[in-house]
Amino acid sequence: MHFSRLLQDSLVLTLGLASLAAAMPKQIVARQSTWNPPSNLVLPLQQVWDHEVATYSNALGFNNYGYDQVMANGGYLNFCVRWDSSQNLSEAQRAQVLTALQRSMKKWIDWLVGFDGFPYSSVPVNIVGYAVKSTSQFQGSTSGYDIYTTKDSGGIPECDPRCGRFFHQDGNYNSCPGGAARHYDMSLWLTDGFGGGAGGDWGQRIGTEYFLSNINSENIHILLHEMGHSFALDDFYDWTPTGVSNFIMLAGSSSVITDFDGWMLRDWWRHLKTRYNLGTPVTTTTARTTTTATRTTTPATTATAVRTTTTTTRATTTGSSSGGSPLWGQCGGANWTGPTTCAQGTCTYSNPYYSQCL
Ligand SMILES: *[C@@H]1O[C@H](CO)[C@@H](O)[C@H](O)[C@H]1NC(C)=O
Ligand SMILES: *[C@@H]1O[C@H](CO)[C@@H](O)[C@H](O)[C@H]1NC(C)=O
Numbered sequence: 001m002h003f004s005r006l007l008q009d010s011l012v013l014t015l016g017l018a019s020l021a022a023a024m025p026k027q028i029v030a031r032q033s034t035w036n037p038p039s040n041l042v043l044p045l046q047q048v049w050d051h052e053v054a055t056y057s058n059a060l061g062f063n064n065y066g067y068d069q070v071m072a073n074g075g076y077l078n079f080c081v082r083w084d085s086s087q088n089l090s091e092a093q094r095a096q097v098l099t100a101l102q103r104s105m106k107k108w109i110d111w112l113v114g115f116d117g118f119p120y121s122s123v124p125v126n127i128v129g130y131a132v133k134s135t136s137q138f139q140g141s142t143s144g145y146d147i148y149t150t151k152d153s154g155g156i157p158e159c160d161p162r163c164g165r166f167f168h169q170d171g172n173y174n175s176c177p178g179g180a181a182r183h184y185d186m187s188l189w190l191t192d193g194f195g196g197g198a199g200g201d202w203g204q205r206i207g208t209e210y211f212l213s214n215i216n217s218e219n220i221h222i223l224l225h226e227m228g229h230s231f232a233l234d235d236f237y238d239w240t241p242t243g244v245s246n247f248i249m250l251a252g253s254s255s256v257i258t259d260f261d262g263w264m265l266r267d268w269w270r271h272l273k274t275r276y277n278l279g280t281p282v283t284t285t286t287a288r289t290t291t292t293a294t295r296t297t298t299p300a301t302t303a304t305a306v307r308t309t310t311t312t313t314r315a316t317t318t319g320s321s322s323g324g325s326p327l328w329g330q331c332g333g334a335n336w337t338g339p340t341t342c343a344q345g346t347c348t349y350s351n352p353y354y355s356q357c358l
Contacts, residue, residue, distance in 0.1 A: 044241030080159035199226030
């Protein structure tokens with residue numbers, strides 16, 4: 001099991017945004033360079049971290065989170081757009097798509113800039129390609145873009161897998177016609193008639209209509225939520241951490257990234273950053289030694305134990321439900337050996353590696 005699970009977020013649409021006005025969070029007042037969250041967020045952040053490590057199959061071993069992609073590139077992200085739509089696409093629209101992606105990604109990245117050794121002051125986002133049903137949909141100049149008519153096994157436009165990070169997590173793009181410079185890290189997958197959204201290390205999927213009608217909005221909240229998944233953040237369908245009730249990853253509760261979302265993102269960064277050989281941080285020797293010792297001990301023992309327990313529990317649950325996978329559960333995909341039917345929902349194809357009960 002890997003992180004390419006699809007997280008279907010139909011709940012995002014169930015609340016009108018008007019009801020969110022009261023929940024608009026304050027702007028971030030001061031950037032903090034170390035792990036020092038506001039006191040009211042300490043407990044819920046710990047709960048979230050413990051829950052993620054307990055329920056993800058390999059939380060600290062998985063190597064294709066958004067952080068990994070940024071670091072592998074040396075500080076940028078390339079996107080490819082899957083234009084899973086019957087609409088044409090003008091040059092003006094493409095410029096808006098790029099601006100929307102850049103604006104949205106920046107809202108997350110800004111939480112990492114200046115924090116705990118994150119080495120970049122910005123993370124430029126570029127779109128290197130489009131996958132279309134027909135090249136005639138792509139109006140105007142194609143300059144700067146690779147245009148793909150490749151399809152996935154479900155017949156849906158897909159950017160060339162030879163150029164995709166999801167398919168080449170070792171960073172070897174020798175088979176990509178344009179080489180590493182033309183590779184893409186994430187896909188923005190826009191599907192006609194798609195409600196809610198889905199996100200993972202492979203990118204984000206949202207409805208074409210929703211995206212185009214919100215393309216100039218400051219906060220395209222479903223996209224922001226799905227980008228959170230690309231950076232390892234979880235959903236909160238069945239529980240809520242203590243004392244926090246409005247944040248973008250709690251679908252439908254916030255139209256903006258809140259302080260709590262930002263600190264959840266930072267929590268992942270501080271746990272993952274040791275894999276990046278960032279060099280010596282400017283702190284005292286004493287402090288550094290202490291921190292390293294603590295961090296090494298905790299994930300290695302506690303996390304593994306917890307994860308094993310949870311996996312067992314989950315396997316038992318799955319096995320006993322003869323009716324198939326639960327709602328949101330996996331029900332198909334390459335190498336999937338679990339149930340291929342759903343106890344609740346319909347088994348829905350997402351990509352060659354993943355089908356999900358929705
Ligand atoms: C797309 O553009 C082509 C011409 O380039 C036109 O024939 C077709 O009707 C357009 N399709 C839509 C859905 O607008
Ligand atoms: C599926 O299994 C094959 C053979 O073990 C392996 O090479 C491949 O990477 C696996 N694919 C995925 C998506 O895990």
